[in-house]
Amino acid sequence: MTTPQPRPRPLKEFKRSKRVTYIDAASLARPQKITGPSRAFAVAIVAAAVALGGGAAYVAVDNLVLSGMRANAQVEEILAQDVELSLPRLKNVVNTSTEQTRSYLESQGAVLVDVPAAKQTEQAMDVFAVGPNSTQENTAELLSKGLSKLPSNDFVKLMYGTWRMDVEKKSGYTVRIRYADFEAGSLDSAIGRAMKTQKLTSKDVSESGEDKSGNTYKTGTVRIGTRTYTWRVSALPLSEMYDVKGLPKDACFVGLRYTTA
DSSP: OOOOOOOOOOOOOOOOOSOOOOOOTHHHHSOOOOOHHHHHHHHHHHHHHHHHHHHHHHHHHIIIIIHHHHHHHHHHHHHTSOOOOOOOOGGGTTTOOHHHHHHHHHHTTOOEEEOTTOOOSSSEEEEEEOOTTOOHHHHHHHHHHOGGGSOHHHHHHHHTTOOEEEEEOSSSEEEEEEEEESSSOSHHHHHHHHHHHTTOOGGGOOEEEEOTTSOEEEEEEEEETTEEEEEEEEEEEHHHHOOOTTSOTTOEEEEEEEEEO
């Protein structure tokens, strides 16, 4: 026999009241003040935010404007120096060993840096002469970055008043010097200045003009010892060789070469 379960009591309804209770707003009407440690902490947070914002703004202006102005000023300062264009006489190194070529260059006062990734063997060498505004360490570092990736001030610091020489003996003999001329003012003048360093004159020129690559050039032959060498001097605007902003528009890139079969 089952025991009857008690019936649940019905829920009582809440009686609605016409009386409304309002929150005391006196505390909201009082002036809100931060006091004690909280005040000091808040001031510190605001000061830090202002400092960070101002610092970011300064960095942005420095990167976009001031750094470019400093680079341009340094370029002008370096190019204002009285540095003579002094190139090695190629007739003194033709058909010598790479070791003898290096020794000759150093005996003339050149401080050399091996060009990164270039082969340095008995049959080939590629060296860069340290300029008056650089050091061996700095020159090697800038060369490793790539010339077109340098800002204008570093580019001029590296290239002004100096040169690069490479020698190749695989088929015949080739020795070449390349450099930037910031003072010639024109391609023809740059070629004439290069020829003068090698004591070449207009009588030595057998052909001149512009080649298919857009280089302005002069070429001819010269007798050195028992051999006849073909020489060639070519020039083009420096901006066509390296994409570096902030360089003088009339700067030239010059190549000087002696070859024999």
